[in-house]
Amino acid sequence: xxxxxxxxxxxxxxxxxxxxxxxxxxxxxxxxxxxxxxxxxxxxxxxxxxxxxxxxxxxxxxxxxxxxxxxxxxxxxxxxxxxxxxxxxxxxxxxxxxxxxxxxxxxxxxxxxxxxxxxxxxxxxxxxxxxxxxxxxxxxxxxxxxxxxxxxxxxxxxxxxxxxxxxxxxxxxxxxxxxxxxxxxxxxxxxxxxxxxxxxxxxxxxxxxxxxxxxxxxxxxxxxxxxxxxxxxxxxxxxxxxxxxxx
Amino acid sequence: xxxxxxxxxxxxxxxxxxxxxxxxxxxxxxxxxxxxxxxxxxxxxxxxxxxxxxxxxxxxxxxxxxxxxxxxxxxxxxxxxxxxxxxxxxxxxxxxxxxxxxxxxxxxxxxxxxxxxxxxxxxxxxxxxxxxxxxxxxxxxxxxxxxxxxxxxxxxxxxxxxxxxxxxxxxxxxxxxxxxxxxxxxxxxxxxxxxxxxxxxxxxxxxxxxxxxxxxxxxxxxxxxxxxxxxxxxxxxxxxxxxxxxxxxxxxxxxx
Numbered sequence: 001x002x003x004x005x006x007x008x009x010x011x012x013x014x015x016x017x018x019x020x021x022x023x024x025x026x027x028x029x030x031x032x033x034x035x036x037x038x039x040x041x042x043x044x045x046x047x048x049x050x051x052x053x054x055x056x057x058x059x060x061x062x063x064x065x066x067x068x069x070x071x072x073x074x075x076x077x078x079x080x081x082x083x084x085x086x087x088x089x090x091x092x093x094x095x096x097x098x099x100x101x102x103x104x105x106x107x108x109x110x111x112x113x114x115x116x117x118x119x120x121x122x123x124x125x126x127x128x129x130x131x132x133x134x135x136x137x138x139x140x141x142x143x144x145x146x147x148x149x150x151x152x153x154x155x156x157x158x159x160x161x162x163x164x165x166x167x168x169x170x171x172x173x174x175x176x177x178x179x180x181x182x183x184x185x186x187x188x189x190x191x192x193x194x195x196x197x198x199x200x201x202x203x204x205x206x207x208x209x210x211x212x213x214x215x216x217x218x219x220x221x222x223x224x225x226x227x228x229x230x231x232x233x234x235x236x237x238x239x240x241x242x243x244x245x246x247x
Numbered sequence: 248x249x250x251x252x253x254x255x256x257x258x259x260x261x262x263x264x265x266x267x268x269x270x271x272x273x274x275x276x277x278x279x280x281x282x283x284x285x286x287x288x289x290x291x292x293x294x295x296x297x298x299x300x301x302x303x304x305x306x307x308x309x310x311x312x313x314x315x316x317x318x319x320x321x322x323x324x325x326x327x328x329x330x331x332x333x334x335x336x337x338x339x340x341x342x343x344x345x346x347x348x349x350x351x352x353x354x355x356x357x358x359x360x361x362x363x364x365x366x367x368x369x370x371x372x373x374x375x376x377x378x379x380x381x382x383x384x385x386x387x388x389x390x391x392x393x394x395x396x397x398x399x400x401x402x403x404x405x406x407x408x409x410x411x412x413x414x415x416x417x418x419x420x421x422x423x424x425x426x427x428x429x430x431x432x433x434x435x436x437x438x439x440x441x442x443x444x445x446x447x448x449x450x451x452x453x454x455x456x457x458x459x460x461x462x463x464x465x466x467x468x469x470x471x472x473x474x475x476x477x478x479x480x481x482x483x484x485x486x487x488x489x490x491x492x493x494x495x496x497x498x499x500x501x502x503x
Contacts, residue, residue, distance in 0.1 A: 143336065145336040145337050146337075146339060148306055148331075148337070149331075149337060149350070150354075151305075151306060152305075152306060152327055152329050153350070153351050153354045153355075154354075159354065163353075164339070167341040168339075168341075242341075243341075244341055244382060244383075244384055
């Protein structure tokens with residue numbers, strides 16, 4: 001069974017090889033697999049130009065994800081706990097969740113100037129919205145049956161929050177984090193593409209200007225791995241912390 | 248755990264009226280006084296047994312009428328235990344077996360070491376072997392139901408509400424648990440028991456209350472005169488028990 005996940009990969013490489021080695025698609029548009037491999041090798045090991053861009057992208061996504069998710073979780077929990085706060089902000093946040101965050105980048109650049117900070121603000125904001133909503137939702141819709149148990153034993157408000165409400169909101173908070181990370185990756189790359197020559201997103205735009213398809217393919221592979229590793233990481237942490245989920 | 252507060256001599260339901268949204272009355276001017284140590288309710292599905300227990304225990308406050316404990320409308324310091332019917336909804340999945348059972352103790356500030364003692368003692372009384380470090384999702388539905396019952400008894404409540412607490416257990420384990428419950432000397436709780444079968448009610452209770460109709464009424468109250476020493480598995484074949492069952496079922500004829 002362990003072999004099956006590799007089948008898709010092999011299939012992709014095969015199709016790619018047929019199209020490129022068979023000269024079905026022009027080499028300028030579709031580089032051969034070994035071209036891309038060599039390019040990746042050179043970009044990471046010999047000339048190291050990918051390292052800088054990758055570091056820039058990583059720093060941007062991690063700082064803004066952390067910032068957005070911490071603030072979003074804390075405020076979301078508070079808002080979920082106090083019904084009136086939740087009701088007051090529910091609609092406006094739903095509006096922002098439905099709004100593609102990339103749309104905010106031009107405004108952010110106008111306000112904060114070209115560069116790292118304007119991207120940071122937009123990514124943090126989009127992560128914040130997701131975490132705020134899922135945390136507030138998790139807290140607000142704690143199962144009434146769990147609350148009944150506390151009520152029966154005349155539990156104090158603080159204990160009720162720490163022992164019952166918070167743990168029962170954890171699965172929802174985590175679902176928000178996973179979603180928030182995917183959104184953060186999209187917005188990070190998108191904002192880099194629009195915002196100067198930052199990170200991998202910036203590189204891909206430069207490469208496209210000069211028909212450097214080897215670089216475009218390399219970056220697709222790098223970012224794909226980044227997203228994959230990120231989501232595997234969240235699955236792992238989720239399995240450890242929310243061990244009861246799915247059971 | 249030692250409980251120094253004395254049990255209520257009576258629980259009285261006076262003029263209870265209860266209605267859920269868009270439904271008929273569950274109770275309308277319903278009156279009932281419980282004065283025995285162990286009382287069992289028996290009646291068809293949907294006749295409001297769980298609703299009655301939730302109202303009596305203070306979990307449901309949306310009703311008119313009064314619940315009087317020792318003729319007082321306040322529960323005061325009385326400790327309440329409640330074994331909920333559906334264990335999958337009423338066990339904390341993030342807590343281990345031990346933490347779930349000991350939850351009422353933790354809430355009272357009993358330290359962990361002492362709590363472990365109380366929990367082990369209770370498990371011994373019922374000759375149960377449930378791993379304390381496991382989580383509810385690792386246990387069978389029957390074991391989960393036992394956890395809910397143990398939690399309801401762990402801090403020696405004055406009133407213990409048992410809402411069909413053995414429905415997920417097989418017949419043998421169910422009857423064994425009931426007899427162990429009666430003969431557990433540590434258990435002094437005034438017990439209100441909702442049972443699915445007449446037999447279980449008769450094993451445990453001093454008084455069997457038959458409920459039926461809509462809005463729900465008391466069809467009859469049957470006194471169960473078995474002495475504590477007579478409450479053994481042999482009683483299940485006794486003429487007395489069979490007669491009580493027959494009489495009760497006769498009363499239900501026009502309701503079923």
